Amino acid sequence: MGRSEGRAADPFGEGSAWGDCLPAGLGAFWLGVARSFPGGWPWSRFALLARRAARRHLSGPVDTRLWGHRLRLFPDRSISEARILFLPRSWDRAERRRIARWIRPGFTFVDVGANVGAYSFWILSRIDGTGRVVTVEPNPDLARQLRYNVHVNGVQDRMRAVQAAVGAARGRGLLAVETRNSGEGRLVGTGEATDGTPTVPVRVVTLADIVEEAGLDRIDCLKVDVEGGEADVLRPFLHGAPRSLWPRHLVVELGRGPLEARRSADLPTWLAERGYRLEIRTRLNGVFSLA
Secondary structure, three states, X not given: OOOOOOOOOOOOOOOOOOOOOOOOHHHHHHHHHHHHOOOOOOHHHHHHHHHHHHHOOOOOOEEEEEOOEEEEEOOOOOHHHHHHHHOOOOOOHHHHHHHHHHOOOOOEEEEEOOOOOHHHHHHHOOOOOOOEEEEEOOOHHHHHHHHHHHHHHOOOOXXXXXXXXXXXXXXEEEEEEOOOOOOOEEEEOOOOOOOOOXXXXXXXXXXXXXXXXXXXXXXXXXXXXXXXXXXXXXXXHHHHOOHHHOOOEEEEEOOOOHHHHHHOOOHHHHHHHOOEEEEXXXXXXXXEEEO
């Protein structure tokens, strides 16, 4: 059988154990081939071909081990989940190389717009027992998946999973979620057109709320990926927080599409005025350090 071994009616319910949905047959074979290639050019091209073959034989949920963690993923539901499942060495390679240089004992990481927590679980695998991860995701389905994966790994004492959107002010909001890619969700304003994209009501908090609720006294690295709303996360916090709480390093999405790019166009300049140096710029992200 090529597809995952088991299928639970509720993939994150009490009766669904990790290991029920392990890949088998041709799906497992091509998954192994895709993961066998080192990251970077030209190997990523061969890995993409193997991924294409694997996806013909796999449909979510898929149980897998990544970075020493047991994860349940849906590669046919989300681009991000497919990338980390099939191409864990190539995924955001430049960003992760830079973060790896910063990791020290007690490293504190905050992941705003975590999706399924790829950055969070990768960092958790690299920090010692004194480090902390706070992962924040508003999409109810993805947040539930995050909590499940945190639970099956028994890392509740080191990783805090928060279901909320992060914006300029606390309250309630609507999250527009792309049906073809559940990882793309953005807060929409009252009366804002969504072109038929479904919306779900969500709790909205500020970054200051997240820091206070988690009891953080510092942030070593903050990742923000909220589909064009990055300025609404960062500006109120840097205006109001003491400098001792300012993130030492930032990984910020600077524009996946034209709308998101316009909304974040002046953010690098604004950050530079506050002492953040742009270290690298990738296709999607800017990586900054506080001078």
